[in-house]
Structure formats: C-alpha cells, structure tokens
Amino acid sequence: MTSDSRAAAVALPAPVTVTADRSKPDMRLLGLLALGHMVIDINQGSLAAILPLLKSSLALSFTATGAIVLVANTTSSLIQPLFGYFADKTSRRWLLPLSVALSAIGIGLIGLAPSYAAVLALVVITGFGVAAYHPEGYRTATAVAGDKKATGVSIFSTGGNIGIAVGPLLATALIVRFGLPGSLGMLIPGLLVAALLTAVLPMLSAPSALRAQAALDQRPTMAGAMGLLVLVIALRSWTQVGFTTYVPFYWIEVLHGDPTMVGTLLGVFLGAGVLGTLAAGPIADRVGMRRFMVSTLLLIVPIAVSFLFVSRPYAVVVLGILGFVLVSTFTVSVVLGQAYMPRNPGMASGMIVGFAIGAGGLGATALGGIADRWGLASALWISAVMPLGAFVAALFLPEPRAR
Numbered sequence: 205m206t207s208d209s210r211a212a213a214v215a216l217p218a219p220v221t222v223t224a225d226r227s228k229p230d231m232r233l234l235g236l237l238a239l240g241h242m243v244i245d246i247n248q249g250s251l252a253a254i255l256p257l258l259k260s261s262l263a264l265s266f267t268a269t270g271a272i273v274l275v276a277n278t279t280s281s282l283i284q285p286l287f288g289y290f291a292d293k294t295s296r297r298w299l300l301p302l303s304v305a306l307s308a309i310g311i312g313l314i315g316l317a318p319s320y321a322a323v324l325a326l327v328v329i330t331g332f333g334v335a336a337y338h339p340e341g342y343r344t345a346t347a348v349a350g351d352k353k354a355t356g357v358s359i360f361s362t363g364g365n366i367g368i369a370v371g372p373l374l375a376t377a378l379i380v381r382f383g384l385p386g387s388l389g390m391l392i393p394g395l396l397v398a399a400l401l402t403a404v405l406p407m408l409s410a411p412s413a414l415r416a417q418a419a420l421d422q423r424p425t426m427a428g429a430m431g432l433l434v435l436v437i438a439l440r441s442w443t444q445v446g447f448t449t450y451v452p453f454y455w456i457e458v459l460h461g462d463p464t465m466v467g468t469l470l471g472v473f474l475g476a477g478v479l480g481t482l483a484a485g486p487i488a489d490r491v492g493m494r495r496f497m498v499s500t501l502l503l504i505v506p507i508a509v510s511f512l513f514v515s516r517p518y519a520v521v522v523l524g525i526l527g528f529v530l531v532s533t534f535t536v537s538v539v540l541g542q543a544y545m546p547r548n549p550g551m552a553s554g555m556i557v558g559f560a561i562g563a564g565g566l567g568a569t570a571l572g573g574i575a576d577r578w579g580l581a582s583a584l585w586i587s588a589v590m591p592l593g594a595f596v597a598a599l600f601l602p603e604p605r606a607r
Contacts, residue, residue, distance in 0.1 A: 233344065233348050234345060234348060234349070234356065234359050234360055236401070236404060237300075237341050237344060237345055237360050237363070238345075238359060238360050238362060238363030238364075239363060239397060239400070240300055240301075240304050240337060240341065240363070240397060240401055241337070241338075241341055241360060241361070241363035241364040241367065242363040242364060242366050242367035242370075243304050243307075243308070243367060243393050243394055243397040243398075244303065244304055244307050244333065244334055244337045244338075244364065244367060245334075245363075245364040245365070245366075245367030245368045245371065246367040246368075246370055246371040246374060246390070246393060246394075247307040247308055247310070247311040247330055247333070247334075247367075247371065247390060247394060248276075248280070248307065248311075248330065248334050248367070248368065248371065249367060249368035249369070249370070249371030249372055249448075249470075249474060250311055250371035250372060250374060250375035250387075250390060251272075251273070251276055251311065251314075251327070251330075251371075252372055252448045252449055252452065252470055253371070253372035253373075253375040253376045253379075253452070253466055253467045253470060254311075254314060254315070254375050254379065254384075254387065255269055255272065255273075255449070255452070256452055256453065256456070256463070256466065257379060257384055258272070258314075258323060258384075261384060262319070262320055262323070264320065265572075265576060266453075266572040266573075266575045266576045267569070267572045267573050267576050268320065268572075269449075269572060270449065270568045270569040270570075270571060270572025270573070270575075271324075271569055271572070272323060272324065272327060273445065273449055273568035273569065273572075274566060274568060274569040275324050275327050275328060275331070276327045276330065276331050277331070277445070277566075277568070278331070278566075279327070279328045279331030279332060279335065280330070280331035280332070280333075280334035280335045280558075281331075281335065281557070281558035281559065282335075282558065283332070283335045283558075284335045284338060284339055284553075284554035284555070284557055284558030285339075285551055285554040285555045285558055286554070287299070287335060287336055287338075287339045287340065287550075287554055288339035288340075288343070288548070288550035288551035288552070288553055288554025288555065288558075289548070289550065289551045289554070290550075291339045291340040291343050291550030291551075291554075292343065292547075292548050292549065292550040292551055297340070299336045299337070299340060300336075300337060300340065300341070300401050301398040301399070301401035301402040302333075302336065302398070303332075303333040303334070303335075303336035303337040304333065304337065304394055304397055304398040304401060305333070305394060305395060305398040306329055306330070306332055306333030306336070307329075307330045307333030307334055307337075307394060308333075308390060308391050308393070308394020308395055308398070309329060309330075309333075309391065309394070310326045310327065310328070310329030310330030310331070310333065311326070311330050311387065311390050311394075312387055312388050312389075312390040312391035312394065313326050313387070313388070314326045314327070314330075314387050315379070315383075315384035315385050315386060315387030315388065316384070316385055316387070316388070335558070338553065338554065338557045338558075339550045339551070339553045339554035339557070340550060341360065342357065342360065342538055342542075342549075342550070342553035342557065343542075343549045343550035343553055345357050345359070345360035346538075346539065346542055346549055346553075347549070353489070353539045353542070353543075354484070354485040354486075354488040354489045354493060354535065354536055354539045355485035355486050355489055356485070357485065357535050357538055357539050358481050358482055358484055358485030358486075358535045359482075359485070361481050361534070361535040361538075362478055362481050362482055365474065365477050365478040365481050365531060366475075366478050368474045368477070369470075369471050369473075369474035369475035369477065369478055370471070371474075372466070372467040372470035372471055372474070373467045373468065373470075373471045374389070374390070374467075375387065375390065375467065376464070376466060376467025376468075377467065378390070380464055424605070425544070425545050425546075425547065425548070426544040426545070426602065426604070426605065429544045429601060429602050429604075430541060430544040430545055430552070430555070432597060432600060432601055433537065433540060433541055433544065433556070433601060434541075434555060434556070434559045435594075435597050436497070436501070436537070436594045436597045436598045436601070437534075437537050437556055437559060437563070437594075438559055438563030439563075439590050439591065439593045439594035439597065440501065440504075440530075440533060440534075440537075440590070440591055440594045441563045441567065442563065442567035442571075442586075442587060442590040443504065443508060443530060443587045443588065443590050443591050444530055444531070445567050445568045446567060446568065446571050446583060446584065446586070446587025446590070447473065447508070447511075447523075447526070447530075447584070447587055448470060448473065448474070449568045449571070449572075450571060450572075450575060450580055450583050450584055450587070451469065451470070451473070451523065451584070452466040452469065452470065453575075453580055454580045454581070454584060455469055455516075455519070457580060458580055458581065459515070459516045459519060460516075461516055469520060469523065472520055472523055472524045472527070473523045473524065473526065473527035474527055474531065475524075475527070476523075476524040476525070476526075476527035476528040476531070477527040477528065477530065477531025477532070478531075479528055480527065480528040480529060480530075480531050480532030481531060481532055481534075481535050483528075483532060484496065484500075484532035484533070484535055484536055485535060485536075488536045488539070492603070493536050493539055493540040493543070493604070494540065494598075494601050494602075494603055494604075496533075496536050497533060497536055497537065497540065497598050497601070498595065498598045498599060498601070500529060500532060500533050501533065501591050501594045501595040501598055502591075502592075502595045503529055504526070504529055504530050504533075504591040505588065505589060505591050505592050505595070507522065507525055507526045507529060507530075508526055508530075508587065508588035508589075508591070509585075509588045509589070510522055511523060511526060511584075511588070512581065512584060512585060512588065530591075537556055538552075538553055538556050538557065540601075540604065541553070541555065541556040543604035543605075544604060567587075567590075571583040571586065571587065574586065
C-alpha cells in the first residue's frame with residue numbers, strides 16, 4: 205500500500221463522522237424550546253376562547269372584537285423581524301424566559317380588565333412576549349435539527365401547536381368555573397415555565413457555534429422569493445385566523461351549538477393541527493418544501509368550503525380535517541423562508557411568523573366588519589377561499605438553492 209492510499213484510508217472515515225454529528229439533533233434543547241413554545245402559544249391561543257365573553261361583558265361589536273385580534277397580532281408581529289435580526293447577531297437567551305412571563309401576565313390579567321382600553325393594553329403585553337420568543341426559538345431549533353430541517357422544526361412547532369390547541373380548552377375551563385377572573389389561572393403555567401427556562405437555559409451550550417456555521421453558508425439571499433413567500437403566508441393566515449376567531453360565533457349563532465363547547469371546538473381544530481405539523485416535517489423533507497406547500501394550499505380550499513355546508517355534528521369532523529391540513533403548512537413555510545435567507549435564519553423566522561400574525565390580525569378586523577354588515581357566513585366564506593390566492597402565488601415560488 206502506498207503512502208497516498210494509506211492517507212486516503214485514514215481520511216475517508218472523517219466525513220462520515222462529521223455528517224453523523226451534524227445530522228444528530230440536540231433533543232434536550234429542542235425539548236426545552238418546545239416547552240417554552242407550548243406555553244407561549246397557550247397564552248396566545250386562549251384569546252379566541254375568551255373573546256366571546258369579553259364581547260358580551262363589554263358590549264362590543266364584531267368590529268371591536270376583531271380589533272382586539274388586530275392589536276394582539278400586530279404587536280406580536282411587527283417587531284419579530286427586529287428580534288430575528290438581533291438573534292442572528294448575538295445571543296439573547298434571557299429573552300426566552302422573560303417573553304414567556306410577559307405573555308402569561310398579559311393574558312392572565314385580561315379577565316380583570318375594567319374597560320376596552322385595559323383589554324387592549326394587556327393584549328399588547330402578551331403580544332410583545334410572543335414576538336420576543338419566536339425568532340430565537342425557530343432559529344435555534346433549525347440549527348440543532350441536523351440535516352432534516354423540516355422534521356426538527358416540526359418538533360419545535362409541535363410544542364406551539366399543542367399550546368394553541370390547549371389554550372382555548374384551558375381558558376374555557378377556567379372561565380366556566382370561575383367566570384372571567386378565572387383567566388388568572390393562566391399565570392400558573394407561564395410563570396412556572398419561565399422559572400424553569402431561567403434555571404435550565406444557562407446550563408445548555410451557547411449556540412455561538414451554530415451562528416458560525418450559518419455564517420459559513422455562502423448561498424445568496426433570494427429576496428424576491430422571500431417576498432413572494434411572505435405574500436403566500438399572509439393570504440393563508442387569513443384562513444386560520446378567520447376560522448379560529450369567527451367559528452366560535454358561527455357555532456353559537458348559526459349552528460345554535462352549546463357555548464360551553466367553544467373551547468372543545470377550537471381544541472379539535474388546533475389539536476388536529478398538532479398531528480398535521482408532526483406529519484408535515486418528514487413528508488416535506490422527502491418530497492420537497494415547495495412541492496408540499498403548493499399541493500397542500502390547493503387541498504385546503506375544498507375542505508374549508510365544505511365546513512359551511514355541513515350540519516352541527518359533522519362540522520366538528522370537518523373542522524378537524526381542516527386544522528390537520530391548514531396548520532401543517534406553517535412549519536414548512538418557516539424552513540422554506542430560512543432556505544431563502546440562509547445567512548439570516550432568525551430574521552427569516554421573524555418575517556414569516558411576524559408577517560403571518562400581522563396579516564392575520566388585519567384579516568380578523570376586516571372580516572369582523574364583513575360579519576357586522578353581511579353576517580358571519582360571509583366572513584367565513586372569504587376565509588375559506590383565501591388559500592386559492594395563496595396557491596396561485598405559491599406556483600411562482602422557486603426552489604431554494606442547494607447548499
């Protein structure tokens with residue numbers, strides 16, 4: 205054996221070792237991030253279940269109720285790209301426990317709010333907590349996910365989707381038992397998990413190496429593709445926010461369902477989204493993120509429209525199917541956005557999540573005005589067909605450049 209061949213024999217195993225290490229996810233960090241994500245979205249998701257009682261208690265119109273969603277969504281979205289920018293530059297891990305605590309304080313005190321203005325102020329506090337958590341969480345989850353980016357981010361996102369599904373159930377249970385002041389119970393999981401993050405997070409390895417790895421990525425930013433993806437997510441968000449905000453009213457006023465079932469109804473919709481998120485990651489890693497997005501957006505429309513034609517017993521089933529398909533697209537869109545902006549994954553996450561939330565808030569307010577003027581069914585019809593526009597726009601999304 206020559207010296208060159210002996211050197212090759214020694215050198216060959218090295219790439220295998222690197223690949224194995226790089227592809228292995230940090231499940232400890234993913235689990236911790238997912239737990240914080242769950243509590244953040246418990247607080248965020250519970251607002252939809254509290255809205256009908258706030259509307260009745262403060263004698264609000266649908267437009268004013270939609271404006272609450274607008275304030276919640278815009279305050280939790282406008283500054284997300286800024287938080288993402290700083291997440292790409294330097295670690296601010298202390299924001300993670302602080303953001304969980306802020307979101308819990310805002311939603312926990314909302315049942316005691318004496319006026320509409322006080323409600324809006326507390327919603328702003330919750331929104332800032334939501335905005336601070338997501339960019340760093342998504343950026344870090346992607347970095348520690350190894351080669352299967354969509355699968356790793358789906359694990360992190362599952363924590364949030366569980367939170368959004370549990371939030372309405374928890375809020376409804378507390379308010380049915382204690383009235384609007386029962387929202388104080390939302391403080392308990394938020395403050396406990398904030399304390400856990402404060403105690404445990406410093407013991408985890410600093411993600412500076414992960415930022416260095418991202419800095420070595422020489423793929424250019426695909427600005428046009430990113431802008432088009434933001435448009436796709438904005439259109440898609442109208443459907444999710446429209447259904448989560450106005451289906452409870454549709455259930456009570458049009459289908460004449462039991463008001464105490466509102467939390468269960470939202471839990472079915474968003475709980476099915478948890479399963480959809482887990483299924484979406486491996487599928488998108490196999491078939492490609494763009495192809496998954498395009499095909500799923502087209503599938504959403506007939507499912508959403510069918511909800512408006514079914515009676516009360518079947519409405520819950522259709523709503524669950526819709527949640528499974530609709531919510532599954534969000535995680536994939538975050539990973540696709542990071543592929544379009546490979547040098548700034550935190551900012552990409554902030555843009556996708558932030559613009560999605562912001563556009564959803566605008567949609568909720570516009571749909572509230574439509575519901576006041578033409579009825580709840582009209583607002584839900586618009587929500588149901590909106591993914592058709594997202595599908596058309598998604599057809600023009602390019603494939604991300606290879607690493």
